[in-house]
Structure formats: C-alpha cells, structure tokens
Amino acid sequence: MAQSQHRTVPDEVTGDLYAEIQTFYARQMRRADALDIDGFADTFTPDGEVVHADGGRTRGRDEMVAAMRARLPRYQGVATQHWFGHLLVEQLADGALGVSYYTLVAQSEGGGLSFQPAYTVDDVLVREPGGALLTRSRIIHRNTPGQR
Secondary structure, rough: OHHHHOOOOOOOOHHHHHHHHHHHHHHHHHHHOOOHHHHHOEEEEEEEEEEEEOEEEEEHHHHHHHHHHHHHHOOOOOEEEEEEEEHHHHOOOOEEEEEEEEEEEEEEEEEEEEOOOOOEEEEEEEEOOOOOEEEEEEEEEEEEOOOO
C-alpha cells in the first residue's frame, strides 16, 4: 500500500469491520454508477484527495464534483458498474484504515459489454464524528503485467 510509512503492526480486523467496509464501498460505488456525483463526493472527507492512474489529482469535494461533471458526457447511454474485490484492511498509526483492493469496471452500451483496464486502489478511510466511514484519500494504480 502507498501508505506503508504510516503502518503499524498489522492487526486482524473483525468480520464486522470487514463487512462494514464492503458495505461502505457498495454504497459509494452505487452512487458513482448512478451518476449521483454529489452523493459520491459526500463519501469523501471535505478535503479528500484522489490521485488517478493518469497522474491527475483532485483535492476536496468541490474539485471532485467539477471534475466528475466534466466527464459526464462520456457516460451518456452507458451503464457502468464498479466491482471491488480482494480487500486488504489494516489499522494505520493515526487510527485510520488502510484499504487496498482490486477493481474491475464493467460497461454496457447498446447490448454489448466491455471491461475497462484493471486497477489496484489504495484508500485511507476515517470515521467522521458520527461514526460513519469516509474516504480521506484514494490512489488508483493501473495494473500492468507482473505488477501487484
């Protein structure tokens, strides 16, 4: 994970925490797939950051929403579904959760189905004061042969 300098000794996470994290991602990505841009951005901390595989970076919800709105035309008439798997979860020194996972993006258009390149994603999740999880940072790595 990219946050390795912040790791503590790996702790086993409980089944309840693992299920909570999977549910968080299911809700987060259903918002993205439904093009609920504001709802998706709300799953990040106000200063949340995303580093895309192409090197692009967005910081904060306002920047994230603007960048997503600019990409909306390419999703007209396309149904998108993000699939996450093989989640590795660890407690970080600051109390946050480091989560690394594989993602596959399926798109259907006009009866056809295609898959986007495979990615590995490294997230840092934190709890807001009410107890809900939010994404503080996300780094997206495009997978290449022999990597990850």
